[in-house]
Amino acid sequence: MNILDIQNLHTFFPITGGVFSKITGYIKAVNDVSLYIKKGEIVSVVGESGCGKSTLGLTALGLTPASSGTIALADKKIDIKKQHSWKPFRKDYQIIFQDPFTSLNPRHTIYKILSEPLLLHKVYTRKNVREGVIRLMEHVGLSTDYLRRFPHAFSGGQRQRIAIARAIGIKPKMIVCDEVASALDVSVQAQIIQLLLQLKKEMNLSLMFISHDLSLVKAISDRIYVMYLGKIVESAPSSDLFKKPKHPYTQALLNSIPTLNRNKKPAILSGEVPSPINLPSGCVFKSRCKYAKEECDRKHPEFSTIGDTHVACYFPLS
Amino acid sequence: MFSELTRDRLKRFRKIKRAYYSFWILGIAFILSLFSEFISNDKPLYLRYKGKSYFPVTAFYSDQTFGGKYKTEADYLSLKEDEEFRGSGFMIFPIIPHGPLHSYLSMDDTPPHPPSKGHWLGTDSMARDVFARLIYGFRTCMVFSLLLMVISVIFGIIIGGIQGYLGGKFDIIVQRLIEIWSSMPFLYVVILVGSIYGRNFMLLLLTMAIFQWIGLSYYMRGEFLKLKSQTYIKAAKAVGIKPVNILFRQILPNALTPVITITPFLVIGGISSLTALDFLGFGLPPPAPSWGELLQQGLKNLYAPWIALSTIISLFITLLLTTFIGEGIREAFDPKSEQHIE
Amino acid sequence: MRHLIRNRSSILNRQPVLTVKDLTIAFETEEGLVEITDKVSFEILPGEIFGLVGESGCGKTITALSILRLLPQPGTKITSGSIFLKDRNILSLSYEQMRSVRGKEIGMIFQEPAAALNPLLPVKKQLMELFDYHKFPDDKEKRVAELLHRVGFPDPQRILASYPHELSGGMLQRVMIAIALMLSPSLIIADEPTTALDVTVQAQIMELLIEMQREIDTSILFITHNLSLIAQYANRLAVMYAGRIVEENDLDSFINNPLHPYSRGLIEALPDLNSENPQLKSIPGQVPQPKDYSFGCRFRERCNKAFELCTDKPELMSTGDTQKVACFLYKKEL
Ligand SMILES: Nc1ncnc2c1ncn2[C@@H]1O[C@H](COP(=O)(O)OP(=O)(O)OP(=O)(O)O)[C@@H](O)[C@H]1O
Ligand SMILES: Nc1ncnc2c1ncn2[C@@H]1O[C@H](COP(=O)(O)OP(=O)(O)OP(=O)(O)O)[C@@H](O)[C@H]1O
Ligand SMILES: [Mg+2]
Ligand SMILES: [Mg+2]
Numbered sequence: 001m002n003i004l005d006i007q008n009l010h011t012f013f014p015i016t017g018g019v020f021s022k023i024t025g026y027i028k029a030v031n032d033v034s035l036y037i038k039k040g041e042i043v044s045v046v047g048e049s050g051c052g053k054s055t056l057g058l059t060a061l062g063l064t065p066a067s068s069g070t071i072a073l074a075d076k077k078i079d080i081k082k083q084h085s086w087k088p089f090r091k092d093y094q095i096i097f098q099d100p101f102t103s104l105n106p107r108h109t110i111y112k113i114l115s116e117p118l119l120l121h122k123v124y125t126r127k128n129v130r131e132g133v134i135r136l137m138e139h140v141g142l143s144t145d146y147l148r149r150f151p152h153a154f155s156g157g158q159r160q161r162i163a164i165a166r167a168i169g170i171k172p173k174m175i176v177c178d179e180v181a182s183a184l185d186v187s188v189q190a191q192i193i194q195l196l197l198q199l200k201k202e203m204n205l206s207l208m209f210i211s212h213d214l215s216l217v218k219a220i221s222d223r224i225y226v227m228y229l230g231k232i233v234e235s236a237p238s239s240d241l242f243k244k245p246k247h248p249y250t251q252a253l254l255n256s257i258p259t260l261n262r263n264k265k266p267a268i269l270s271g272e273v274p275s276p277i278n279l280p281s282g283c284v285f286k287s288r289c290k291y292a293k294e295e296c297d298r299k300h301p302e303f304s305t306i307g308d309t310h311v312a313c314y315f316p317l318s
Numbered sequence: 319m320f321s322e323l324t325r326d327r328l329k330r331f332r333k334i335k336r337a338y339y340s341f342w343i344l345g346i347a348f349i350l351s352l353f354s355e356f357i358s359n360d361k362p363l364y365l366r367y368k369g370k371s372y373f374p375v376t377a378f379y380s381d382q383t384f385g386g387k388y389k390t391e392a393d394y395l396s397l398k399e400d401e402e403f404r405g406s407g408f409m410i411f412p413i414i415p416h417g418p419l420h421s422y423l424s425m426d427d428t429p430p431h432p433p434s435k436g437h438w439l440g441t442d443s444m445a446r447d448v449f450a451r452l453i454y455g456f457r458t459c460m461v462f463s464l465l466l467m468v469i470s471v472i473f474g475i476i477i478g479g480i481q482g483y484l485g486g487k488f489d490i491i492v493q494r495l496i497e498i499w500s501s502m503p504f505l506y507v508v509i510l511v512g513s514i515y516g517r518n519f520m521l522l523l524l525t526m527a528i529f530q531w532i533g534l535s536y537y538m539r540g541e542f543l544k545l546k547s548q549t550y551i552k553a554a555k556a557v558g559i560k561p562v563n564i565l566f567r568q569i570l571p572n573a574l575t576p577v578i579t580i581t582p583f584l585v586i587g588g589i590s591s592l593t594a595l596d597f598l599g600f601g602l603p604p605p606a607p608s609w610g611e612l613l614q615q616g617l618k619n620l621y622a623p624w625i626a627l628s629t630i631i632s633l634f635i636t637l638l639l640t641t642f643i644g645e646g647i648r649e650a651f652d653p654k655s656e657q658h659i660e
Numbered sequence: 661m662r663h664l665i666r667n668r669s670s671i672l673n674r675q676p677v678l679t680v681k682d683l684t685i686a687f688e689t690e691e692g693l694v695e696i697t698d699k700v701s702f703e704i705l706p707g708e709i710f711g712l713v714g715e716s717g718c719g720k721t722i723t724a725l726s727i728l729r730l731l732p733q734p735g736t737k738i739t740s741g742s743i744f745l746k747d748r749n750i751l752s753l754s755y756e757q758m759r760s761v762r763g764k765e766i767g768m769i770f771q772e773p774a775a776a777l778n779p780l781l782p783v784k785k786q787l788m789e790l791f792d793y794h795k796f797p798d799d800k801e802k803r804v805a806e807l808l809h810r811v812g813f814p815d816p817q818r819i820l821a822s823y824p825h826e827l828s829g830g831m832l833q834r835v836m837i838a839i840a841l842m843l844s845p846s847l848i849i850a851d852e853p854t855t856a857l858d859v860t861v862q863a864q865i866m867e868l869l870i871e872m873q874r875e876i877d878t879s880i881l882f883i884t885h886n887l888s889l890i891a892q893y894a895n896r897l898a899v900m901y902a903g904r905i906v907e908e909n910d911l912d913s914f915i916n917n918p919l920h921p922y923s924r925g926l927i928e929a930l931p932d933l934n935s936e937n938p939q940l941k942s943i944p945g946q947v948p949q950p951k952d953y954s955f956g957c958r959f960r961e962r963c964n965k966a967f968e969l970c971t972d973k974p975e976l977m978s979t980g981d982t983q984k985v986a987c988f989l990y991k992k993e994l
Pocket of ligand 4: 155156157720721722771851
């Protein structure tokens with residue numbers, strides 16, 4: 001069963017101008033994306049900053065309106081034009097937002113932030129909700145002395161853990177994790193990832209893991225989608241992708257990872273980044289691709305299948 | 319009842335001594351002024367006549383009750399001087415035994431009379447007691463400004479809030495309408511309305527309110543627009559909280575902060591505009607006691623400085639206290655001090 | 661590599677850009693004053709990239725904010741210590757003087773880019789205001805556009821016209837970086853500047869920072885928890901744990917031979933991309949909360965080398981030319 005199945009999804013943001021805000025163009029944040037996540041699977045989405053990863057995650061959960069395409073949650077098709085069609089799925093589908101500084105209401109205490117969803121979805125009753133909140137805070141490694149504090153009194157990493165606690169509290173079936181670990185240092189990162197993995201084992205949780213930290217992605221995901229300028233350019237099982245990247249962009253990503261080795265400097269991906277408003281004709285990556293040839297100008301390449309890998313490139317690497 | 323954040327803010331407000339004391343002084347003065355009739359009046363608080371008790375401040379007694387000839391209300395001031403009454407009764411006047419409308423034309427000299435034992439701040443050009451008029455004027459202008467503030471806050475919140483929450487076309491159209499509306503000259507409208515429907519308290523209040531709410535609606539609209547795009551609102555949606563609850567529990571309380579911080583300044587605006595209008599003669603109809611009208615008299619009778627001086631000082635103190643309160647609230651509520659700024 | 665191989669001695673002889681000495685910051689809480697940092701001291705030399713690493717919540721951001729005098733007020737207090745920018749004591753500058761130091765002499769890249777921008781104004785307005793405040797000479801628009809281009813935006817005009825919520829996390833971070841670079845400050849405090857960025861943009865931004873540093877001899881206080889990033893770009897680093905600096909070291913010697921047991925744990929916790937099945941190792945146990953900070957070594961509950969001396973307070977002591985460590989394991993050796 002696919003816990004999430006997205007076909008040909010488009011999310012465009014209108015650009016407006018003038019006194020009466022006429023639409024003058026579109027930012028193609030998510031542009032013809034298809035993606036599925038099986039039950040109990042951890043699927044990562046990686047890609048450049050601003051390529052549309054967060055928008056993809058938000059659209060899948062109906063938090064940003066989609067322009068076209070189909071979304072099916074647990075094999076049930078969603079009417080993407082209607083906000084409330086996601087309502088029955090709210091409990092089972094959760095999201096942890098990228099920015100822990102704005103995703104917590106500054107007027108609410110941590111206790112309120114954590115207890116509200118628990119009560120709303122009747123995971124606990126008014127009587128024992130306190131116990132539940134305390135359990136959650138212990139789970140994510142936060143001191144329970146801080147229940148009455150407001151978000152501003154926490155450091156970045158601590159806030160992120162509060163956000164994580166809020167999402168896992170109501171025992172969802174799937175969580176979209178938007179850069180959950182990037183605000184955390186390695187040792188807490190490892191704790192959180194282990195927590196997510198443990199939850200996956202215990203409750204067969206599925207994860208859509210949005211990240212740009214490839215070493216983390218490698219450690220936890222089953223399959224990986226690589227996104228560039230609103231499009232998926234490669235999808236492959238985790239082991240294949242790191243061993244034999246097929247798309248030149250994937251290769252560039254792998255080469256830019258900094259390591260402790262001071263003699264191996266991260267490579268710089270040069271070339272002009274096209275604007276998501278005026279997408280170039282042909283392959284979206286061609287302006288930065290060192291292998292680009294004339295064919296690449298024609299149109300964006302279709303997916304070709306090599307083993308378990310799908311890649312949108314005329315000349316996949318071998 | 320209050321969220322902890324609000325409690326924190328109240329605590330911080332209490333720590334700002336200047337504002338906190340101003341709040342109490344002005345608050346008490348205002349509450350006392352609501353009972354002006356018992357403080358400054360030309361009718362006695364209590365009257366005893368032929369073994370019976372009367373309370374002239376709260377009830378009407380005709381002249382005949384006390385052995386007079388007329389069916390009209392008793393003239394207590396002349397009654398006080400009346401030999402026959404003195405023989406069979408007595409009365410207790412308030413601290414200031416003058417009403418705001420009573421003219422002491424029978425006094426020696428021509429009005430305005432300078433301050434004396436009987437009239438602490440003297441009388442105005444129609445021989446009315448200045449102190450009494452100041453007290454009643456204070457009440458009028460506070461009630462007026464507070465009502466004005468409440469009305470504009472309600473309008474501002476509703477209209478600005480809806481604009482910000484719905485956004486899009488609706489917002490743009492309403493925004494343009496508001497801009498057109500606010501470009502109408504305020505004074506002309508007041509004069510026009512006054513000359514068509516006559517001048518009265520309610521009408522003046524409404525006319526001013528339909529201009530005052532605009533500034534506030536800008537704030538509200540901005541706050542709603544801003545808060546709507548905050549991630550924590552999305553987060554609330556994502557855990558399945560109902561839109562109504564998101565609106566009232568998450569957005570509105572956050573949006574109210576700037577409103578609360580500007581209310582004292584709205585009150586200041588109200589006081590000043592009312593005084594200015596009265597001064598120009600477009601405000602409340604005479605003979606209603608008002609500070610603007612007193613100022614006007616003061617200007618006309620510069621040789622009687624007690625009129626202008628006492629009014630200006632009262633006005634100054636009131637505005638100063640309100641400003642202190644406003645500053646205190648702003649400091650206590652400033653979201654920045656919850657974040658980081660020195 | 662070029663930028664790293666510098667003549668050490670020439671750097672060492674110069675006056676530090678920033679000297680933080682014995683800085684103790686405390687929060688006023690219901691239970692009284694709680695110290696967040698404990699006598700933090702470090703120096704940043706001209707043209708140097710100084711890394712500050714440490715676990716979440718150990719006080720890195722608070723330290724950075726105190727340098728700009730942007731601590732939450734009221735509620736925080738600097739209870740002891742001094743901060744010198746070249747030879748001016750920052751803590752005794754007037755409010756107005758401080759305003760002109762911010763941005764112009766010290767640039768700051770905040771950890772929370774979204775919170776540092778006003779959500780109601782388009783990006784352009786905010787940038788221009790900054791320029792106006794610092795009386796930046798003409799052709800601002802050109803300079804802004806150019807800088808935005810350099811931090812990797814193909815379409816600076818769209819970014820300028822956008823409201824903050826219309827930009828992705830990484831885009832906001834890059835806008836903040838552009839703002840910090842704009843006035844060519846002599847010190848840039850970068851609090852997790854690239855955590856929101858993917859590796860390709862991260863490499864690009866780091867390259868830009870290095871370039872700036874070389875061009876105008878800016879020093880950078882680089883706060884991060886990404887050790888690999890520090891390893892690639894910093895000259896020296898300090899490791900912070902539970903409000904104290906536990907180690908100060910040269911980068912090369914740090915990677916090959918970390919001194920403090922905590923530093924060792926950090927390096928070991930790095931996932932290894934080359935291994936077939938990377939395992940995430942964490943240091944067992946929890947970071948203590950500020951109000952539970954103990955007098956003795958704060959790492960001892962999680963340290964496998966702890967011994968009886970560790971209940972005492974370890975002072976930061978030199979073990980080499982440029983190495984300092986706060987650990988009793990080294991006391992024995994001396
Ligand atoms: N509400 C919005 N209005 C207009 N444009 C938007 C909006 N949200 C996102 N965008 C645009 O859509 C594009 C993709 O943004 P998104 O946040 O999905 O990026 P991302 O892949 O998550 O990047 P990052 O790794 O930096 O978080 C960007 O160009 C951004 O400016
Ligand atoms: N207003 C406050 N009141 C009380 N404690 C606070 C307040 N603000 C921060 N703290 C505490 O101060 C400590 C240090 O916070 P700081 O933001 O400096 O951490 P950090 O090292 O930057 O962590 P991260 O890597 O997670 O951003 C944290 O334990 C935090 O809980
Ligand atoms: Mg994102
Ligand atoms: Mg921090």
